[in-house]
Each structure stands twice: as C-alpha cells, then as structure tokens.
Amino acid sequence: MFRNYLDKIERDEDVRKNLIELRKLLKIEPGSAAWQRDRQRCLSLMLKLLKHEDAKVRKNAALILGEMGCQDALDALFYAYECEEKLFVKSAYLTAMSQLDYRTYLNAFRERMEELMQMEMTPENQKHLNEELKLLRDMLLIVEKPVKHTFTGYSVPSEMILLTSPGMEQLTIGVMPRNVRDAAKAMRGGVRILAERPGELFGIRTVKGFMFRFCANPLKATDYQAVAAAIYSAGLTDYLKKRHEGDGPFYFRIDLRTKLVLNEKSQYVKRLGAELERLSGHHLQNSASNYECELRITENKQGQYSVYLILHTIADSRFSYRRNAIATSMHPVKAAEVVSIVSEYLADDADVLDPFCGTATLLIERYRKKKAAHLYGVDIFGEAIDGARENASLANVPSYFINKDFAEFSHSYTFDEVLTELPAGSDKMTPDVLMILYKNFVRKLNQWMTPGGYAIVVTTEKEYLLSLAARSGYLKAEKEWALSGKKTQYVVVLRYRG
Template sequence: MLENEFHKLEEKQEIRTTISQIRKEIKKQDSKKAFLELLQGKESMIVDFLSEEDAKTRKNTALLIGDLKLEQAKEALIAAYLNETTLYVKSAYLTALGKLDVRENLEFFKNRLQEVKNQQVPAEEQKHQGEEIRELNEIILKTEGAKKHQFTGFQMPHEMLLLTNREQREVTFSEVKEIGASVQRKAELHPLGVLVFSKEVTPFTKLRTYRELLFPIHTNERIPAMPHRAAELLWHSDLYAFLTECHEGDAPFFFRLEVKSAEPKTEFVKKLGASLEKKSDWKLANSTTDYEIEIRLIEAKDGSFVPFLKLYSMKMKRFAYRKNAIAMSIHPATAAMLMYLAKPYLKENAQILDPCCGVGTMLIERDILVPAREKYGIDIFGDAIDMARENAALAGEKINFIHRDYFDFKHDYKFDEIVTNMPVKGKKAKEDMDAFYARFFEKSKSLLAEDGIIIMYSNEVGFVKKQLRLQPCYRLIQEYTIRKKDSYCLFIIGMK
C-alpha cells in the first residue's frame, strides 16, 4: 500500500489525495518507519510539494512533514509559511513546525505572534487568524514552557463553591462550620455543594470531604449556547479582574474550557475558546496542555450555562498521596466523606482491616480522621497492592498490605473494624454477587471482635439487607444514602 502511494508521489500523480492517504497510513503501527525507509535520501521530493499551486496540497504537505518530523524541512516550512497567502493554510505550517526542534527560531515566532495579533483581517478570516495565533502560542509554550502565574491570595472576600456529594452536602457544611465564623463571612448549602464567602482560602483547601473548589463567575445573565455571546459575557464578567487580583504576573492566562451538559458540545467549546481569545485580545489563551485555569460551564435546565472557575495555580495538597489508582478506585474525597459519616462509631487505636483495599484509599482516609493502631489491607489484585504500598508511603502511613484472597485470610487476633468499598458487579451474574456477599458476611464473623463493626460502601443494597436478615449475629446500626441515582449507600453494621 505505502509503496504504491510512494510511487504515485514520485510520478506526481494525484498529489493531494496521495498525501492524505499516506498521512492516514502512517498512523498505523510500524507504517511510519516503513515510509521513512522508502523516503530516505528523497526527502526533498516531499518538500517540493510546498510549492504546489493547490492550497490544500500545500496544507497536506506541511502536515505530512510534521507527521514525519523531517527536521531538514524546517527552513523550507518557515519560508513557505511566510510566503503563504491563503490564511487557512498558515496554521498547518505552524502545526508541522511545532513537531520540530525550533529552539533557535524562538524569537522569530515571538515576533510573528505580535504581528499576527496586530493584523486587521475581515470578519470571515478571523477564525483562521485565531488558529494561527493558537499555533504560534503552542510553539512558544512547547519550546520555552508556559510562564505560570503564582497564586497570591485575595485582597477582598470572594465566593467559593465546595463541590461535594449532593445527598450528603451537610457533611462538608459541618466541616466548614468547624473552621469558625472568624474565617468565613457566609456559608450556606448550594445545589452543587456548599457555598462560602471568605477572604481566606487556605483553611478550605485543607477540608477533605469535597471534590473540587470552584469560584463562581458573575455575569449579567446566564451563558447561552451561542459562542460569541458567551465569550462576550465571560469577558465582561469579573473573570479577568479576579485572575489579576489573586495572581502575580502578566497576561496571558492559559485556560481550558469544560462544559458539563447532557449532550456533547464539541463545536460550541471550540468556537467559544477561539471567540474568548479574540474578545480578550489574547489576554486569555486557550491551551490543551499547559492551562493554569479552567472555565467550567454547567448546564442549567433551560439549556443555558452557569459559569465557574477552577484554579490550577492554587496548589491543592489534600490528596497528594494518591499517586496511583485503578479503574474502580474510590475518589479520596468520597472516602473521606464516608469516614466523616462513620466517625461517631470509630475507635482510636483500633485494629482495622480492609478486605478489598485496592490502592489503599479507604484505609488511609480512615487513619487520617481517627488514628488507628494496626491497619491491614488485602486485595486479590497484586498490582493494586503495589500501588497501595506506594500511596501509603507518600501519606506517611504504616499499613500492612497483603496480596491475598480475603476468603483465605487468617489472623491471630480479631479486628475492631472492617472498612471496605465493596467490588462492583460489573459483568458478574446476579447469582455470583449474591454468593459473594453471603461468603463475605460469613467470613467476616470469624475476623470481627465481639463489639466490632463493618463500615461498608456498596451499591448492592438488596444483597446487604438479605445477609442482615439471614445472619442474626449482625445488626444494622446506621445507613446513609450516598448516591441515590445508582443506589450507593454507606452501611454501619455491628455484631450483636
């Protein structure tokens, strides 16, 4: 296939189509290497196609050079870029150059960026101007790295949204109240979590039961699903003033867009990013890799969006220990929230066992909240045990992790607590899960102390309740709904 396409190029047959086909082919494993071997010593043949009359051929040629990383074509690409008169092709040259070593050309690209920003182009060409500016920014970022802004704190109080579990917002609200009125000016429940109003940020970064800290962006009206109007509202909001208040350093601020909606909004996101760059005169620069802020739009019932800001410049170290995770790992904020709910039943200096420990998150959060004496984690998945050991070391936790099936585990003494995030059903049959829960409760009897408890997070409410009926040695002490939509609950179960 590649040989045929290569010979077509040699004969200059169907150049544009052939180059497009080659670009598709070399994405396959080993195909790029095979094509480079065919091309060896004949690289100038590809470079010559940058002079073709057809604009799309020039564009495809530039992109192919980038795909192949033909360093010897760098100067030819720069010359072709400068001579290009078709605006939609210009960004293709820059995409290719971004894949080459252009460190010695950095000043050229910086100067060129300012030139393009100052150009006045017709409205119908502004899209292509924006693409050119983005590619120039990406080259500069890749070559010298982003000049990240340092978060310096606030001069005045601001609203902060602690995004948390909807069914258990009161948990985070209780944590907030424990901080004290001297820090927060206002704290109230919000549909997405807890809203606080404070000049101080640090105390809230240390709370463990919320997932994310977002800052509301205040606009004159809800953000519509219209890119240009949305960009106008965002730019004329308090967004940029907020960023400059709490950061050192000059523009641009590198951002990414995140839209939370029922349906994908890919085209809207793309157009909004470009429009916001233009509207802000590139004081806000869209970047997919080196962003330091996230502008998040959460869809409301009427189809409009409520805007929030997330600051990656503000270092959050709450869960720095969680270096490793697997697909089914519990989020550390969820684990912390579960432990907070279970706190009235936890003992200091307890002996604890997690029979399905995964990467160790539940055990670590349990011990952070109420220090325990002995902690054991068991998992049948050996890689998870290795990850758990590393996570625990980073958390400064001494936990005994054992690669073993829980049903084969034996111990010299009994445990005060069994703390576990139960495995999900996945592709297992209902009968298999029923049997698993039966074995789990039966096995746990032999490992729990007389006054011991099970702290269980599960979405198999029926199987849990069934075992509580069938095995009279257990009693349900407390039950909390955690995620109503998919039936996740926290069970506090004691021995009778």
C-alpha cells in the same frame, strides 16, 4: 498503491486528489515496507510540490511531509511558511513542523506570534489567523513551559461553590469552621458561600472541587461574542490578578456544558477562546493542555449561561500522602465521604480491620476522622500492600499491612470495626465468584469481630449482603446510604451481635 499514487502525481494527473488519497494511505499504513522503499522518492516529490501554484496542493504536500516525520524537510517547510501568502495554508506548514524537531525556529515563531497578536482581525481573516496563532502558541508551550502564577487569594473575599457529591452538602457544611457555617447554603451537588477567607475552606476533605463565581448573573445572550464580552466586562483579568502573583498571561481552557452537539460545541469553544484573547489584549490565552484556570460555562433550563472559574493554581495538599494507587483504589474524596457518613459508628481508640485494603486510602481517611488504636490492612495483591505501607507512612498513620487472601487471615484478638469496600463484579469477578466471596466475607466477620462492633461495608451488592447478614444470626443491619457515582454503591452498617 503507494507507487501508483506517486506515479500519477509525477505525471501531473489530478495532483490534488491523489495527494489526498496518499495521505489517507499514510494514515492507514504509516510504517509499511512500501513507504520505506519509496520514502526518498516521496520526500523529493513533496518538496517540489511546496512550490506548486495550487494552494491546496501545497497544503497537502506539507501535511504529508509532517506525517512522514521528514526532519530533512524542516528548512524547506519553514521557508515555504514564511513565503506563503494564503492564510489557510500557513497553518498546514505549522502542523507539519509540529511533528518534527522545530526548536531551531523558536525565535522566529515567537516573533510571528507577537506580530499576529498585533494584527487587526476581520471577518475574512479571523478564522485562519486564530488557527495559526493557536498552533504557534501550542508549539512554543511544548518546548517552553510557561511559568505558572502563584495563588495568593487565601484571604480575598470570594463568592464560591464547593462541589460535593449529591447528598454530601449538609455534611460538608457541618465540617466548615463555625464562623462561616451560617453563611453557607446547600444546593444540589455543592455548597454556595461568600467566603471572607477562602483559605479556611480548602482543607475540607469531602469537597471535590472549588468554583469561583465572578459573573453575578446568568448570561441571557449566548452567542460567543456576547458571552466573551460579558466575561471580560465582569473583570476576569483583574479577578485573576487580585488572587495571584506572577507575570505573564493567564492560560485558560473552556469547559462548555450546553445542549450543543459535539461539532458545534468545539467550534463555539474555539471562537469564544479566541474572542477572549482578543478582548484581553492576549493577557488571557487559551490553551487546552497548559492551562492554569478553567472557565466552566453551564446552560440552565432557561437556556441562559452561568460562568464559573476553577483555579488550578490552588495547591491541594489534602491527600498528598496518596503516592500510590491501583486500578481499584478508592478515590480519597469518596473515602472521606464514607467516613463522614458513618462517623457516629466510629469509635476513638478502636481496633480496625480492612480486609480489602488496596493502597489504604479508606484506612487513612478513617484515622484522619477519628484516631484508632490499631489499623490493620489485608490484601491479596502484593503491589497494593507495598503502596499501602508507603501511603500510610507518608500520612504518618501507624498501621500494619499483611499480603494475604482475606479468607486466610486470622488474628490473635478481635476487631471493633471492619471497614472495607467489597470487590464489584468484573470479567474476572463473575456473579458466581462474587457470591462465594460475599459468603466467605460474612463468615469471616464471625471470627474477626468483637461483640457490639460494626462492619461498615461499601458495596454494589447491597441486597445480597443484607440477605446474608439476616441469615447469619450474628449480624444486624443498622443503617444504609446510597453513594453517587457511575455505578450505584451503598454504605451498609452491620452490628455484630456475637
């Protein structure tokens, strides 16, 4: 097939169509023996086609050279790029060179980018110039990582939304500094507040993220040009500068949450990003991979857009101890939520056991909430135990970890609390296996626990756990809460009567 297409192209038979078919074949079989045999022939032919009179032939020839990874073609591609008059083809040369080692031409790319930023855009050239500009920027950023700005806005008054899981709003307000609680208002999935000193809030452990509200009202006009104009007029550039140190442009991305279908959304984001760049004189630059701030645009029930700013320049050190994690590890914010929900059942100086401890996130957050006398973690996976030891050491949390199956673990004294997340169903953890595990867990509670103590369990199988507890004769259900998330989980508190 490869030779057949090459033969037709050499005979000048329907060149454009055969190049397209050749590209399809290259994507399906990129490293096949047939390609390797005809690689040099294909390279020579594509280099000749870079001078073809048909612009679309030049475009496809360039793309094939890039997809083949032909480093020998770099100089020819760059020369063709500089000579090309058709704007839509120039981007193809850049796409091809982006798959090669193009560092030789960084200065030339930088000069071209500066030239593009000064050019007047018209409805006719806007699409292709923006595409070329984006490719150049992405290529430069891959090699020359931008110097990030430093966040300094810890004491700059800001209207903010603290993102939380649904149901965690009031608990989050409850742990705020006393001087700001009265100004906080709960909303579904977050807390709105005008913070005089935002830095006071960054340490709250149940917060999933921080959004800054710099556009006062929802935007009624939702076409990309009107939205870009409204965002720029709201003073986005000055807002960022007031809260940061450092020179250079601010790199941003756009998170658009609207009813638009995927293709429409993608086009809208590209156009909106390009328009913001233009309005700001390129002090704002759109980058999907090297961004330091994020514009989150959400559509409300009335079809209006609300615009928020997320700053990735804010250093989050709340969970810096968490150097190790495994696939089943609990997210630290979720662990903080769990211990906040059940805080009334946590005792100071308690002896605490987690028989499915993983890398110890839940135990560490338990200790951060209230000091414990002794913390014990048990897990059957040695990798998890190694990670737990390091995490606990980094968190400065005194604890003991044992690599053992929970069903085989016993101890010389009993525990005031058993705090754990039980495994969920999976390919390996079939319903039958899960039922046996739950039965063994409930049976072991009778060996591990001190009378009057509490088992605090995160589970996907609430009803089954409660039925086992009721039949045990030594466990009494105290309270339960539903957790938000992709899979329905519950926190169940069981009192051990002995």
